[in-house]
Amino acid sequence: MPVINSIAAMQPEMQDWRRWLHRNPELQFDLPKTSGFVARKLREFGVDEIHEGIATSGIVAIIEGRGDGPTIGLRADMDALPIPEATGAEHASETPGKMHACGHDGHTTMLLGAAKYLAETRNFSGRVALIFQPAEESGGGGEVMVQEGVLDRFGIGQVFGIHNAPGRPEGEFFVNPGPLLASVxxxxxxxxxxxxxxxxxxxxxxPVVAALGLGHALQTVVSRNHRATDDLVLSITQIHAGSANNVVPAEALLSGTVRTFDDAVRDMAERRIRAIGDGIAATYDVEVELHYDRGYPPTINDPDRAGFAADVARDVVGDGKVDPDVMREMGAEDFAYMLQARPGAYLFLGAGEGAGLHHPEYDFNDRIAPIGASFFARLVETAQPVG
Known part of the structure; x- marks a missing residue:
């Protein structure tokens, strides 16, 4: 069963939506234009309920199917990044210093396309909850929506999401039945x-000599403190100190990130980083202050839902264009909070060649929007068939 014809026919319209969103990027929870645009489209489509102002600017829309049944959740993120755009596109960002460099404009468009189709056809039982989420890039909007009771309030039993993947074959799906993305x-x-x-x-x-010693010592967390078969990345990404060649400064700053898939490994890494900081303070006779912030947890797919999603994807794009056991990656995603609260799955959709995510020359591939929208629609119809 290929891409849904009526959704394919929407491609020019979906492209217009996406490019409007691209021209009007907004950050974190402050999404008045974006959420207003989404709400207007949902009203045009005739969805049954629109709940605004969730997690400040998030939206949950409900579409009723035919007959009783459970509620399935579909999620898209809406926020952009604080990056100056360098695409030179006609639809480039009109807000200096902000751009949709991760494709959330495309994710929102895919869910809007599915919403229009589902509101028109209603070829499913129960309900579908369309979750338009703010603050994925920073701020943890997914966690805030869960904390505000979205999943309980709307009776959502399972939840699914998609992320576009530049550099992977256009229109192919990638998923796995377990950890997909790391904690950060x-x-x-x-x-x-x-x-x-x-x-x-x-x-x-x-403090400069102490910072150098600290940087070297931190590398032992990966090389000497954890099992080689466990995935763990510790990257030092910032060192700042001094202002002149003939002055020893009074202060130095050193920062970085830790990523893994396992809570025990995560705990070990934090424990060792704290201990190493204490040791450096004693060794170099300096004061060492550590701020350690736990971010998004690992994104872990439910095996059954991941397998089900892969089957639906095969219906849309064909068996040879779905990898059901893709290698996990060290990136992070706050959809993890929803998957902690409900079974579900997160998938990648190949976007073809082009600049990578978070790059100033990145632009979402509009050709894949009908594919993602068709997947969302078929997921609902297959999970909750009429009768």
């Missing part, structure tokens, strides 16, 4: 010593 934590060290003249280092307590 951040560490920020402030090292305070005693500054002074660079010609008299013995009169200082040099």
């Amino acid at each position: 934590d951040e560490f920020n060290f402030t090292i305070r010593g005693l500054g002074g003249h660079a010609a008299l280092p013995h009169e200082t307590r040099d």
